[in-house]
Amino acid sequence: MHQFGVVLLFAWALCAASCKSSPANCESSNELLQDLRTSLSSAAAVYLPGSGEFEVATTRWSKLDAPTPNVVVVPATEDDVAHTVHQANKCGLPILAFNGVHGAMTTLGRMDRGVAIQLGQLSNVTISRDGETATIGGGVLSKVVTDTLLASGKQTVTGTCECVSYLGPALGGGHGWLQGHYGLVADQFVSMNIVLADGARHTIDSTSDLWWGIKGAGQNFGIVTSVTVKVYDIKDRDWAIDTLIFGGDKVEAVYEAANQHLSNLPVDVINWSYWLNMPDIDADKPVILFYIIQEGVTVVDPVYTNPFRDIGPISSEPQSGSYRDLAAWTGIALDSPPCQKAGLANPRFPIYLREYNVTAQREAYDSFASYVGGADSPFTTSIFMFEAYPQQGVRAVDSNSTAFAFRDDNLLVSPLLTYKPAGEEFDGQVELMGNQLRDIIYQGSSRKELHAYVNYAYGDEKPKNWYGYEQWRQSRLQDLKQKYDPKGKFSFFGPVDVK
The missing domain is CATH 3.30.465.10 (Uridine Diphospho-n-acetylenolpyruvylglucosamine Reductase; domain 3)
Known part of the structure; x- marks a missing residue:
């Protein structure tokens, strides 16, 4: 038919x-x-x-x-x-x-x-004649944006993982490799076409009262069918990484060194780490997979790598390449396991930090290892993620100008508990585990506020955890919701109207 x-x-x-x-x-x-x-x-x-x-x-x-x-x-x-x-x-x-x-x-x-x-058919990327902007369809994957722009000598901030959409992360703020230069993905918005709850199409920009809410809480207000964003000439085509692997006995040393040598990152340096099982290296406990990435070089500057080499890694692997290699180096390319739909549950429990509490890192590692360590664990493919990006471009934007509120935080931390679904009772146990791991990190931060990246959120957090504790922020989001989506048509992802 x-x-x-x-x-x-x-x-x-x-x-x-x-x-x-x-x-x-x-x-x-x-x-x-x-x-x-x-x-x-x-x-x-x-x-x-x-x-x-x-x-x-x-x-x-x-x-x-x-x-x-x-x-x-x-x-x-x-x-x-x-x-x-x-x-x-x-x-x-x-x-x-x-x-x-x-x-x-x-x-x-x-x-x-x-x-x-x-939205997958809305997959166009068109660079403007003056080369200062590009219009991106609502269904375009981040990799397509990157590849299309690079072919024309251009770049912009996108999400890091190749299989995520461009707009999905962007509507929640959006972290990316280039944010030190230009800010969050949402900070690149110039204008957009959006379908609102009444089914009407509108083109909006910074003159709209909705613009503030779209940049950080955008999933609540409509469907963005295309967006025009700022693009930039490529400055450096060289990128390098040093991938170091440490045993779990080095948790304190590694994260103390990270506080000392990789806090307030320069604009061209990124530091990620994972705790994950690598049975060929340790059959019983997770290892620390530690990445130091640098733009504009073919070898990461020893000033960043030497303090970690001095700790005594199990291995260290330097590599050089281009921006296109970043996702593969960090295990989030299109063909990497995290990009596959494998019939698993994948909840995360995110928290933003300013710095590592080394004592809390040890407690969290030991707890995580007790859950995921060993081949018999139902969580054996789980990971604990630690992401540190340069913040210069993010902090150059006034925090009050967007619904994304957490521009003063330095670290994005989250356990990702991956497992084969086994019923609601088991899901409840996982929820307790994930929140317990997050709470260890939270208590170690000595902060009164729990800041959580909405794009990684588990779902039991409150709007203040996703969008900021200030009452004026919550009131402004509620007012926008009442104006643009009074019947709650768009209330399934990070809903601002959840009490």
């Missing part, structure tokens, strides 16, 4: 089922059929439960509390998105837009019916 036949049958069935209980929300079936016939583009697709396409489209990176839509719409144009939202509104159905992988917040599971909009 031609896909429009599927679309029209879906419209009839959807309204017959959904509108029966709330006829005031729907027009007649004939009108809906005509509306779809005249409004959806020929390349749009609709997938229904039971079809292979539906199963593929709804398979998520994390199976924990995944949403369960009734239908998936794959728009081919920005107008298709607007029409789909309008159609969903007629039948009183909730809406969830998605693309890429890694969205794992448990609040997504609150969608137990509705319309999922898969």
